[in-house]
Amino acid sequence: GHLYNFVAYGVDPETEIIDMDEVRRLAFEHRPRMVLAGYSAYSRRLDYEAFREIADEIGAVFVVDAAHFIGLVAGGAYPNPVPHADIVTATTHKALRGPRGGLILCKEEFAKPIDKAVFPTAQGGALFNQIAAKAVCFREASTPAYGEYAHQVVRNARAMAERLTSLGLRVVSGATENHMFLVDVRSIDDELTGKEAATLLDDLGITLNRNAIPFDPRSPFITSGIRIGTPSVTTQGMKEAEVEHVAELIARALRERHDDVALKEVKGEAGELASCFPPYEAQFPGHV
Known part of the structure:
Protein backbone atom coordinates (compact mmCIF):
# COMPACT_ATOMS: atom_id res chain seq x y z
CA GLY A 1 0.00 0.00 0.00
CA HIS A 2 0.86 3.67 -0.02
CA LEU A 3 2.50 4.58 3.29
CA TYR A 4 4.23 7.87 2.60
CA ASN A 5 3.92 10.89 0.38
CA PHE A 6 7.42 12.07 -0.45
CA VAL A 7 7.99 15.54 -1.87
CA ALA A 8 11.49 15.90 -3.29
CA TYR A 9 13.63 19.02 -3.22
CA GLY A 10 16.61 19.54 -5.50
CA VAL A 11 19.76 21.49 -6.16
CA ASP A 12 20.26 24.87 -7.77
CA PRO A 13 20.80 24.38 -11.53
CA GLU A 14 23.83 26.69 -11.53
CA THR A 15 25.65 25.74 -8.33
CA GLU A 16 24.37 22.14 -8.00
CA ILE A 17 24.10 22.79 -4.26
CA ILE A 18 20.87 22.16 -2.33
CA ASP A 19 18.55 25.12 -2.86
CA MET A 20 17.36 25.96 0.67
CA ASP A 21 14.93 28.54 -0.69
CA GLU A 22 13.23 25.77 -2.63
CA VAL A 23 13.23 23.54 0.46
CA ARG A 24 11.46 26.30 2.43
CA ARG A 25 8.97 26.95 -0.37
CA LEU A 26 8.07 23.28 -0.71
CA ALA A 27 7.83 22.86 3.06
CA PHE A 28 5.31 25.68 3.39
CA GLU A 29 3.40 24.47 0.34
CA HIS A 30 3.05 20.83 1.42
CA ARG A 31 3.38 21.09 5.23
CA PRO A 32 5.02 17.69 5.73
CA ARG A 33 5.10 16.06 9.16
CA MET A 34 8.77 15.29 8.63
CA VAL A 35 11.66 17.18 7.01
CA LEU A 36 14.44 14.85 5.89
CA ALA A 37 18.04 15.80 5.11
CA GLY A 38 20.49 13.27 3.72
CA TYR A 39 22.02 11.97 0.52
CA SER A 40 23.74 9.16 -1.30
CA ALA A 41 25.59 11.18 -3.95
CA TYR A 42 26.02 14.76 -2.72
CA SER A 43 29.53 16.11 -2.18
CA ARG A 44 28.80 19.14 -0.02
CA ARG A 45 27.91 19.77 3.62
CA LEU A 46 24.31 19.94 4.76
CA ASP A 47 23.03 23.14 6.33
CA TYR A 48 21.53 21.57 9.46
CA GLU A 49 20.62 24.93 10.96
CA ALA A 50 18.57 25.94 7.93
CA PHE A 51 16.75 22.60 7.82
CA ARG A 52 16.07 22.84 11.57
CA GLU A 53 14.64 26.33 11.18
CA ILE A 54 12.32 25.23 8.37
CA ALA A 55 11.13 22.19 10.32
CA ASP A 56 10.38 24.36 13.35
CA GLU A 57 8.50 26.90 11.25
CA ILE A 58 6.05 24.26 10.00
CA GLY A 59 5.99 22.12 13.16
CA ALA A 60 7.70 19.13 11.54
CA VAL A 61 10.10 16.54 12.89
CA PHE A 62 13.62 17.02 11.55
CA VAL A 63 15.35 13.77 10.53
CA VAL A 64 18.88 13.40 9.19
CA ASP A 65 19.80 10.31 7.18
CA ALA A 66 23.52 10.16 7.93
CA ALA A 67 24.14 6.73 6.43
CA HIS A 68 26.78 7.86 3.98
CA PHE A 69 28.71 10.28 6.19
CA ILE A 70 28.27 9.11 9.79
CA GLY A 71 31.76 7.58 9.61
CA LEU A 72 33.21 11.03 8.95
CA VAL A 73 31.16 12.50 11.80
CA ALA A 74 32.54 9.85 14.16
CA GLY A 75 36.07 10.85 13.19
CA GLY A 76 35.45 14.58 13.54
CA ALA A 77 35.84 15.21 9.81
CA TYR A 78 32.25 16.29 9.06
CA PRO A 79 29.70 18.35 11.03
CA ASN A 80 27.63 16.43 13.58
CA PRO A 81 23.86 16.40 12.93
CA VAL A 82 22.90 15.19 16.42
CA PRO A 83 22.64 18.63 18.11
CA HIS A 84 20.25 19.81 15.39
CA ALA A 85 18.07 16.82 14.48
CA ASP A 86 15.20 15.13 16.30
CA ILE A 87 16.21 11.79 14.79
CA VAL A 88 19.42 10.61 13.11
CA THR A 89 19.52 7.35 11.18
CA ALA A 90 22.67 5.75 9.82
CA THR A 91 24.27 2.54 8.67
CA THR A 92 27.19 0.97 10.45
CA HIS A 93 28.95 -0.03 7.24
CA LYS A 94 30.03 2.41 4.52
CA ALA A 95 32.54 4.99 5.81
CA LEU A 96 32.09 3.81 9.42
CA ARG A 97 33.71 0.51 8.36
CA GLY A 98 31.55 -1.70 10.54
CA PRO A 99 29.22 -4.63 9.83
CA ARG A 100 26.16 -4.34 7.65
CA GLY A 101 23.46 -2.89 9.85
CA GLY A 102 22.07 0.36 11.14
CA LEU A 103 21.62 2.66 14.10
CA ILE A 104 19.01 5.19 15.17
CA LEU A 105 19.68 8.12 17.50
CA CYS A 106 16.77 10.24 18.72
CA LYS A 107 15.44 12.56 21.35
CA GLU A 108 13.77 10.81 24.26
CA GLU A 109 10.26 11.74 23.14
CA PHE A 110 10.65 9.62 20.00
CA ALA A 111 12.32 6.60 21.61
CA LYS A 112 9.27 4.44 22.37
CA PRO A 113 7.55 4.85 19.00
CA ILE A 114 10.82 4.13 17.19
CA ASP A 115 11.48 1.04 19.33
CA LYS A 116 8.02 -0.28 18.46
CA ALA A 117 8.51 0.51 14.79
CA VAL A 118 11.75 -1.47 14.79
CA PHE A 119 10.46 -4.43 16.83
CA PRO A 120 8.12 -6.10 16.27
CA THR A 121 6.99 -4.07 13.24
CA ALA A 122 10.09 -4.39 11.07
CA GLN A 123 12.69 -6.55 12.78
CA GLY A 124 12.70 -10.18 13.82
CA GLY A 125 15.28 -11.91 15.97
CA ALA A 126 18.46 -10.00 16.72
CA LEU A 127 21.79 -11.09 15.23
CA PHE A 128 24.15 -11.12 18.19
CA ASN A 129 27.25 -11.56 16.07
CA GLN A 130 26.25 -8.34 14.31
CA ILE A 131 25.75 -6.58 17.65
CA ALA A 132 29.23 -7.68 18.74
CA ALA A 133 30.68 -6.44 15.45
CA LYS A 134 28.99 -3.06 15.98
CA ALA A 135 30.61 -2.83 19.41
CA VAL A 136 34.02 -3.43 17.85
CA CYS A 137 33.22 -0.83 15.19
CA PHE A 138 32.21 1.81 17.76
CA ARG A 139 35.30 1.10 19.84
CA GLU A 140 37.53 1.54 16.80
CA ALA A 141 35.73 4.78 15.86
CA SER A 142 36.68 6.25 19.24
CA THR A 143 40.43 5.96 18.64
CA PRO A 144 42.82 8.68 17.41
Missing part, protein backbone atom coordinates in the same frame (compact mmCIF):
# COMPACT_ATOMS: atom_id res chain seq x y z
CA ALA A 145 43.80 6.45 14.48
CA TYR A 146 40.21 6.39 13.30
CA GLY A 147 40.03 10.18 13.47
CA GLU A 148 43.11 10.41 11.25
CA TYR A 149 41.50 7.95 8.82
CA ALA A 150 38.33 10.07 8.61
CA HIS A 151 40.24 13.28 7.92
CA GLN A 152 42.43 11.51 5.34
CA VAL A 153 39.30 10.27 3.57
CA VAL A 154 38.22 13.90 3.08
CA ARG A 155 41.71 15.02 2.05
CA ASN A 156 41.89 12.20 -0.48
CA ALA A 157 38.49 12.99 -1.96
CA ARG A 158 39.43 16.64 -2.31
CA ALA A 159 42.78 15.81 -3.93
CA MET A 160 41.18 13.38 -6.35
CA ALA A 161 38.41 15.79 -7.35
CA GLU A 162 40.91 18.60 -7.89
CA ARG A 163 43.16 16.39 -10.02
CA LEU A 164 40.28 15.23 -12.19
CA THR A 165 39.19 18.85 -12.62
CA SER A 166 42.70 19.83 -13.66
CA LEU A 167 42.55 17.05 -16.27
CA GLY A 168 39.40 18.53 -17.77
CA LEU A 169 36.69 16.40 -16.15
CA ARG A 170 33.71 18.19 -14.63
CA VAL A 171 33.10 17.49 -10.94
CA VAL A 172 29.46 18.12 -10.02
CA SER A 173 29.13 21.30 -7.87
CA GLY A 174 32.81 21.95 -8.53
CA ALA A 175 34.23 20.41 -5.36
CA THR A 176 33.79 17.93 -2.53
CA GLU A 177 33.59 18.51 1.22
CA ASN A 178 33.16 14.89 2.25
CA HIS A 179 34.22 11.44 1.07
CA MET A 180 32.70 11.34 -2.40
CA PHE A 181 31.85 13.25 -5.55
CA LEU A 182 30.22 12.84 -8.94
CA VAL A 183 31.90 13.29 -12.29
CA ASP A 184 29.96 14.29 -15.40
CA VAL A 185 31.44 11.94 -17.99
CA ARG A 186 30.05 14.06 -20.80
CA SER A 187 33.03 16.30 -20.07
CA ILE A 188 35.09 13.58 -21.77
CA ASP A 189 32.76 13.51 -24.76
CA ASP A 190 29.03 13.62 -25.36
CA GLU A 191 28.77 9.95 -26.32
CA LEU A 192 30.25 8.52 -23.11
CA THR A 193 27.72 7.29 -20.52
CA GLY A 194 28.10 6.57 -16.84
CA LYS A 195 27.25 2.92 -17.45
CA GLU A 196 29.95 2.55 -20.08
CA ALA A 197 32.52 4.39 -17.95
CA ALA A 198 31.84 2.33 -14.81
CA THR A 199 31.92 -0.98 -16.69
CA LEU A 200 35.16 -0.11 -18.43
CA LEU A 201 36.91 1.06 -15.28
CA ASP A 202 35.78 -2.01 -13.35
CA ASP A 203 37.33 -4.19 -16.03
CA LEU A 204 40.58 -2.27 -15.49
CA GLY A 205 40.56 -2.77 -11.71
CA ILE A 206 39.10 0.60 -10.69
CA THR A 207 35.78 0.07 -8.93
CA LEU A 208 33.15 2.79 -8.84
CA ASN A 209 29.54 3.06 -9.98
CA ARG A 210 27.45 4.82 -12.56
CA ASN A 211 25.30 7.54 -11.04
CA ALA A 212 22.77 10.05 -12.25
CA ILE A 213 23.84 13.67 -12.02
CA PRO A 214 21.56 16.67 -11.39
CA PHE A 215 19.11 17.21 -14.27
CA ASP A 216 20.49 14.14 -16.03
CA PRO A 217 18.85 13.64 -19.46
CA ARG A 218 19.69 9.93 -19.37
CA SER A 219 17.86 7.19 -17.46
CA PRO A 220 19.09 6.04 -14.02
CA PHE A 221 20.17 2.79 -15.67
CA ILE A 222 22.46 4.59 -18.13
CA THR A 223 23.33 7.95 -16.48
CA SER A 224 25.75 10.71 -17.39
CA GLY A 225 27.86 10.39 -14.27
CA ILE A 226 30.07 8.21 -12.11
CA ARG A 227 30.34 8.31 -8.33
CA ILE A 228 33.75 8.10 -6.69
CA GLY A 229 34.45 7.58 -2.99
CA THR A 230 37.68 7.34 -1.00
CA PRO A 231 37.04 5.38 2.26
CA SER A 232 38.24 2.06 0.83
CA VAL A 233 41.50 3.25 -0.67
CA THR A 234 42.15 5.34 2.44
CA THR A 235 41.68 2.29 4.64
CA GLN A 236 44.26 0.51 2.50
CA GLY A 237 46.72 3.33 3.23
CA MET A 238 46.61 5.50 0.13
CA LYS A 239 47.09 9.25 0.47
CA GLU A 240 46.94 12.24 -1.83
CA ALA A 241 49.71 11.16 -4.21
CA GLU A 242 48.14 7.77 -4.80
CA VAL A 243 44.57 8.97 -5.34
CA GLU A 244 45.83 11.62 -7.73
CA HIS A 245 47.45 8.78 -9.66
CA VAL A 246 44.12 6.94 -9.67
CA ALA A 247 42.47 10.10 -11.00
CA GLU A 248 45.00 10.20 -13.82
CA LEU A 249 44.31 6.56 -14.67
CA ILE A 250 40.56 7.22 -14.75
CA ALA A 251 40.95 10.20 -17.06
CA ARG A 252 43.32 8.35 -19.37
CA ALA A 253 41.13 5.24 -19.55
CA LEU A 254 38.01 7.20 -20.41
CA ARG A 255 39.73 9.36 -23.00
CA GLU A 256 41.55 6.44 -24.64
CA ARG A 257 38.81 3.86 -24.17
CA HIS A 258 39.08 2.70 -27.78
CA ASP A 259 42.85 2.16 -27.55
CA ASP A 260 43.54 -1.40 -26.38
CA VAL A 261 47.24 -0.72 -25.78
CA ALA A 262 46.48 2.27 -23.55
CA LEU A 263 43.84 0.33 -21.61
CA LYS A 264 46.26 -2.53 -21.01
CA GLU A 265 48.77 -0.03 -19.61
CA VAL A 266 46.13 1.52 -17.33
CA LYS A 267 45.11 -1.91 -16.04
CA GLY A 268 48.72 -2.76 -15.31
CA GLU A 269 49.36 0.48 -13.44
CA ALA A 270 46.15 0.10 -11.44
CA GLY A 271 47.10 -3.43 -10.44
CA GLU A 272 50.63 -2.42 -9.52
CA LEU A 273 49.36 0.43 -7.35
CA ALA A 274 46.80 -1.78 -5.61
CA SER A 275 49.44 -4.44 -4.90
CA CYS A 276 51.39 -1.87 -2.89
CA PHE A 277 48.42 -1.36 -0.58
CA PRO A 278 46.96 -4.80 0.25
CA PRO A 279 43.74 -4.57 2.29
CA TYR A 280 44.89 -7.37 4.61
CA GLU A 281 48.23 -8.65 5.80
CA ALA A 282 49.44 -11.82 4.14
CA GLN A 283 48.92 -13.81 7.34
CA PHE A 284 45.43 -12.43 8.03
CA PRO A 285 43.45 -15.40 9.46
CA GLY A 286 40.24 -14.39 7.68
CA HIS A 287 41.55 -15.33 4.24
CA VAL A 288 39.75 -18.27 2.66
Whole structure:
Protein backbone atom coordinates (compact mmCIF):
# COMPACT_ATOMS: atom_id res chain seq x y z
CA GLY A 1 0.00 0.00 0.00
CA HIS A 2 0.86 3.67 -0.02
CA LEU A 3 2.50 4.58 3.29
CA TYR A 4 4.23 7.87 2.60
CA ASN A 5 3.92 10.89 0.38
CA PHE A 6 7.42 12.07 -0.45
CA VAL A 7 7.99 15.54 -1.87
CA ALA A 8 11.49 15.90 -3.29
CA TYR A 9 13.63 19.02 -3.22
CA GLY A 10 16.61 19.54 -5.50
CA VAL A 11 19.76 21.49 -6.16
CA ASP A 12 20.26 24.87 -7.77
CA PRO A 13 20.80 24.38 -11.53
CA GLU A 14 23.83 26.69 -11.53
CA THR A 15 25.65 25.74 -8.33
CA GLU A 16 24.37 22.14 -8.00
CA ILE A 17 24.10 22.79 -4.26
CA ILE A 18 20.87 22.16 -2.33
CA ASP A 19 18.55 25.12 -2.86
CA MET A 20 17.36 25.96 0.67
CA ASP A 21 14.93 28.54 -0.69
CA GLU A 22 13.23 25.77 -2.63
CA VAL A 23 13.23 23.54 0.46
CA ARG A 24 11.46 26.30 2.43
CA ARG A 25 8.97 26.95 -0.37
CA LEU A 26 8.07 23.28 -0.71
CA ALA A 27 7.83 22.86 3.06
CA PHE A 28 5.31 25.68 3.39
CA GLU A 29 3.40 24.47 0.34
CA HIS A 30 3.05 20.83 1.42
CA ARG A 31 3.38 21.09 5.23
CA PRO A 32 5.02 17.69 5.73
CA ARG A 33 5.10 16.06 9.16
CA MET A 34 8.77 15.29 8.63
CA VAL A 35 11.66 17.18 7.01
CA LEU A 36 14.44 14.85 5.89
CA ALA A 37 18.04 15.80 5.11
CA GLY A 38 20.49 13.27 3.72
CA TYR A 39 22.02 11.97 0.52
CA SER A 40 23.74 9.16 -1.30
CA ALA A 41 25.59 11.18 -3.95
CA TYR A 42 26.02 14.76 -2.72
CA SER A 43 29.53 16.11 -2.18
CA ARG A 44 28.80 19.14 -0.02
CA ARG A 45 27.91 19.77 3.62
CA LEU A 46 24.31 19.94 4.76
CA ASP A 47 23.03 23.14 6.33
CA TYR A 48 21.53 21.57 9.46
CA GLU A 49 20.62 24.93 10.96
CA ALA A 50 18.57 25.94 7.93
CA PHE A 51 16.75 22.60 7.82
CA ARG A 52 16.07 22.84 11.57
CA GLU A 53 14.64 26.33 11.18
CA ILE A 54 12.32 25.23 8.37
CA ALA A 55 11.13 22.19 10.32
CA ASP A 56 10.38 24.36 13.35
CA GLU A 57 8.50 26.90 11.25
CA ILE A 58 6.05 24.26 10.00
CA GLY A 59 5.99 22.12 13.16
CA ALA A 60 7.70 19.13 11.54
CA VAL A 61 10.10 16.54 12.89
CA PHE A 62 13.62 17.02 11.55
CA VAL A 63 15.35 13.77 10.53
CA VAL A 64 18.88 13.40 9.19
CA ASP A 65 19.80 10.31 7.18
CA ALA A 66 23.52 10.16 7.93
CA ALA A 67 24.14 6.73 6.43
CA HIS A 68 26.78 7.86 3.98
CA PHE A 69 28.71 10.28 6.19
CA ILE A 70 28.27 9.11 9.79
CA GLY A 71 31.76 7.58 9.61
CA LEU A 72 33.21 11.03 8.95
CA VAL A 73 31.16 12.50 11.80
CA ALA A 74 32.54 9.85 14.16
CA GLY A 75 36.07 10.85 13.19
CA GLY A 76 35.45 14.58 13.54
CA ALA A 77 35.84 15.21 9.81
CA TYR A 78 32.25 16.29 9.06
CA PRO A 79 29.70 18.35 11.03
CA ASN A 80 27.63 16.43 13.58
CA PRO A 81 23.86 16.40 12.93
CA VAL A 82 22.90 15.19 16.42
CA PRO A 83 22.64 18.63 18.11
CA HIS A 84 20.25 19.81 15.39
CA ALA A 85 18.07 16.82 14.48
CA ASP A 86 15.20 15.13 16.30
CA ILE A 87 16.21 11.79 14.79
CA VAL A 88 19.42 10.61 13.11
CA THR A 89 19.52 7.35 11.18
CA ALA A 90 22.67 5.75 9.82
CA THR A 91 24.27 2.54 8.67
CA THR A 92 27.19 0.97 10.45
CA HIS A 93 28.95 -0.03 7.24
CA LYS A 94 30.03 2.41 4.52
CA ALA A 95 32.54 4.99 5.81
CA LEU A 96 32.09 3.81 9.42
CA ARG A 97 33.71 0.51 8.36
CA GLY A 98 31.55 -1.70 10.54
CA PRO A 99 29.22 -4.63 9.83
CA ARG A 100 26.16 -4.34 7.65
CA GLY A 101 23.46 -2.89 9.85
CA GLY A 102 22.07 0.36 11.14
CA LEU A 103 21.62 2.66 14.10
CA ILE A 104 19.01 5.19 15.17
CA LEU A 105 19.68 8.12 17.50
CA CYS A 106 16.77 10.24 18.72
CA LYS A 107 15.44 12.56 21.35
CA GLU A 108 13.77 10.81 24.26
CA GLU A 109 10.26 11.74 23.14
CA PHE A 110 10.65 9.62 20.00
CA ALA A 111 12.32 6.60 21.61
CA LYS A 112 9.27 4.44 22.37
CA PRO A 113 7.55 4.85 19.00
CA ILE A 114 10.82 4.13 17.19
CA ASP A 115 11.48 1.04 19.33
CA LYS A 116 8.02 -0.28 18.46
CA ALA A 117 8.51 0.51 14.79
CA VAL A 118 11.75 -1.47 14.79
CA PHE A 119 10.46 -4.43 16.83
CA PRO A 120 8.12 -6.10 16.27
CA THR A 121 6.99 -4.07 13.24
CA ALA A 122 10.09 -4.39 11.07
CA GLN A 123 12.69 -6.55 12.78
CA GLY A 124 12.70 -10.18 13.82
CA GLY A 125 15.28 -11.91 15.97
CA ALA A 126 18.46 -10.00 16.72
CA LEU A 127 21.79 -11.09 15.23
CA PHE A 128 24.15 -11.12 18.19
CA ASN A 129 27.25 -11.56 16.07
CA GLN A 130 26.25 -8.34 14.31
CA ILE A 131 25.75 -6.58 17.65
CA ALA A 132 29.23 -7.68 18.74
CA ALA A 133 30.68 -6.44 15.45
CA LYS A 134 28.99 -3.06 15.98
CA ALA A 135 30.61 -2.83 19.41
CA VAL A 136 34.02 -3.43 17.85
CA CYS A 137 33.22 -0.83 15.19
CA PHE A 138 32.21 1.81 17.76
CA ARG A 139 35.30 1.10 19.84
CA GLU A 140 37.53 1.54 16.80
CA ALA A 141 35.73 4.78 15.86
CA SER A 142 36.68 6.25 19.24
CA THR A 143 40.43 5.96 18.64
CA PRO A 144 42.82 8.68 17.41
CA ALA A 145 43.80 6.45 14.48
CA TYR A 146 40.21 6.39 13.30
CA GLY A 147 40.03 10.18 13.47
CA GLU A 148 43.11 10.41 11.25
CA TYR A 149 41.50 7.95 8.82
CA ALA A 150 38.33 10.07 8.61
CA HIS A 151 40.24 13.28 7.92
CA GLN A 152 42.43 11.51 5.34
CA VAL A 153 39.30 10.27 3.57
CA VAL A 154 38.22 13.90 3.08
CA ARG A 155 41.71 15.02 2.05
CA ASN A 156 41.89 12.20 -0.48
CA ALA A 157 38.49 12.99 -1.96
CA ARG A 158 39.43 16.64 -2.31
CA ALA A 159 42.78 15.81 -3.93
CA MET A 160 41.18 13.38 -6.35
CA ALA A 161 38.41 15.79 -7.35
CA GLU A 162 40.91 18.60 -7.89
CA ARG A 163 43.16 16.39 -10.02
CA LEU A 164 40.28 15.23 -12.19
CA THR A 165 39.19 18.85 -12.62
CA SER A 166 42.70 19.83 -13.66
CA LEU A 167 42.55 17.05 -16.27
CA GLY A 168 39.40 18.53 -17.77
CA LEU A 169 36.69 16.40 -16.15
CA ARG A 170 33.71 18.19 -14.63
CA VAL A 171 33.10 17.49 -10.94
CA VAL A 172 29.46 18.12 -10.02
CA SER A 173 29.13 21.30 -7.87
CA GLY A 174 32.81 21.95 -8.53
CA ALA A 175 34.23 20.41 -5.36
CA THR A 176 33.79 17.93 -2.53
CA GLU A 177 33.59 18.51 1.22
CA ASN A 178 33.16 14.89 2.25
CA HIS A 179 34.22 11.44 1.07
CA MET A 180 32.70 11.34 -2.40
CA PHE A 181 31.85 13.25 -5.55
CA LEU A 182 30.22 12.84 -8.94
CA VAL A 183 31.90 13.29 -12.29
CA ASP A 184 29.96 14.29 -15.40
CA VAL A 185 31.44 11.94 -17.99
CA ARG A 186 30.05 14.06 -20.80
CA SER A 187 33.03 16.30 -20.07
CA ILE A 188 35.09 13.58 -21.77
CA ASP A 189 32.76 13.51 -24.76
CA ASP A 190 29.03 13.62 -25.36
CA GLU A 191 28.77 9.95 -26.32
CA LEU A 192 30.25 8.52 -23.11
CA THR A 193 27.72 7.29 -20.52
CA GLY A 194 28.10 6.57 -16.84
CA LYS A 195 27.25 2.92 -17.45
CA GLU A 196 29.95 2.55 -20.08
CA ALA A 197 32.52 4.39 -17.95
CA ALA A 198 31.84 2.33 -14.81
CA THR A 199 31.92 -0.98 -16.69
CA LEU A 200 35.16 -0.11 -18.43
CA LEU A 201 36.91 1.06 -15.28
CA ASP A 202 35.78 -2.01 -13.35
CA ASP A 203 37.33 -4.19 -16.03
CA LEU A 204 40.58 -2.27 -15.49
CA GLY A 205 40.56 -2.77 -11.71
CA ILE A 206 39.10 0.60 -10.69
CA THR A 207 35.78 0.07 -8.93
CA LEU A 208 33.15 2.79 -8.84
CA ASN A 209 29.54 3.06 -9.98
CA ARG A 210 27.45 4.82 -12.56
CA ASN A 211 25.30 7.54 -11.04
CA ALA A 212 22.77 10.05 -12.25
CA ILE A 213 23.84 13.67 -12.02
CA PRO A 214 21.56 16.67 -11.39
CA PHE A 215 19.11 17.21 -14.27
CA ASP A 216 20.49 14.14 -16.03
CA PRO A 217 18.85 13.64 -19.46
CA ARG A 218 19.69 9.93 -19.37
CA SER A 219 17.86 7.19 -17.46
CA PRO A 220 19.09 6.04 -14.02
CA PHE A 221 20.17 2.79 -15.67
CA ILE A 222 22.46 4.59 -18.13
CA THR A 223 23.33 7.95 -16.48
CA SER A 224 25.75 10.71 -17.39
CA GLY A 225 27.86 10.39 -14.27
CA ILE A 226 30.07 8.21 -12.11
CA ARG A 227 30.34 8.31 -8.33
CA ILE A 228 33.75 8.10 -6.69
CA GLY A 229 34.45 7.58 -2.99
CA THR A 230 37.68 7.34 -1.00
CA PRO A 231 37.04 5.38 2.26
CA SER A 232 38.24 2.06 0.83
CA VAL A 233 41.50 3.25 -0.67
CA THR A 234 42.15 5.34 2.44
CA THR A 235 41.68 2.29 4.64
CA GLN A 236 44.26 0.51 2.50
CA GLY A 237 46.72 3.33 3.23
CA MET A 238 46.61 5.50 0.13
CA LYS A 239 47.09 9.25 0.47
CA GLU A 240 46.94 12.24 -1.83
CA ALA A 241 49.71 11.16 -4.21
CA GLU A 242 48.14 7.77 -4.80
CA VAL A 243 44.57 8.97 -5.34
CA GLU A 244 45.83 11.62 -7.73
CA HIS A 245 47.45 8.78 -9.66
CA VAL A 246 44.12 6.94 -9.67
CA ALA A 247 42.47 10.10 -11.00
CA GLU A 248 45.00 10.20 -13.82
CA LEU A 249 44.31 6.56 -14.67
CA ILE A 250 40.56 7.22 -14.75
CA ALA A 251 40.95 10.20 -17.06
CA ARG A 252 43.32 8.35 -19.37
CA ALA A 253 41.13 5.24 -19.55
CA LEU A 254 38.01 7.20 -20.41
CA ARG A 255 39.73 9.36 -23.00
CA GLU A 256 41.55 6.44 -24.64
CA ARG A 257 38.81 3.86 -24.17
CA HIS A 258 39.08 2.70 -27.78
CA ASP A 259 42.85 2.16 -27.55
CA ASP A 260 43.54 -1.40 -26.38
CA VAL A 261 47.24 -0.72 -25.78
CA ALA A 262 46.48 2.27 -23.55
CA LEU A 263 43.84 0.33 -21.61
CA LYS A 264 46.26 -2.53 -21.01
CA GLU A 265 48.77 -0.03 -19.61
CA VAL A 266 46.13 1.52 -17.33
CA LYS A 267 45.11 -1.91 -16.04
CA GLY A 268 48.72 -2.76 -15.31
CA GLU A 269 49.36 0.48 -13.44
CA ALA A 270 46.15 0.10 -11.44
CA GLY A 271 47.10 -3.43 -10.44
CA GLU A 272 50.63 -2.42 -9.52
CA LEU A 273 49.36 0.43 -7.35
CA ALA A 274 46.80 -1.78 -5.61
CA SER A 275 49.44 -4.44 -4.90
CA CYS A 276 51.39 -1.87 -2.89
CA PHE A 277 48.42 -1.36 -0.58
CA PRO A 278 46.96 -4.80 0.25
CA PRO A 279 43.74 -4.57 2.29
CA TYR A 280 44.89 -7.37 4.61
CA GLU A 281 48.23 -8.65 5.80
CA ALA A 282 49.44 -11.82 4.14
CA GLN A 283 48.92 -13.81 7.34
CA PHE A 284 45.43 -12.43 8.03
CA PRO A 285 43.45 -15.40 9.46
CA GLY A 286 40.24 -14.39 7.68
CA HIS A 287 41.55 -15.33 4.24
CA VAL A 288 39.75 -18.27 2.66
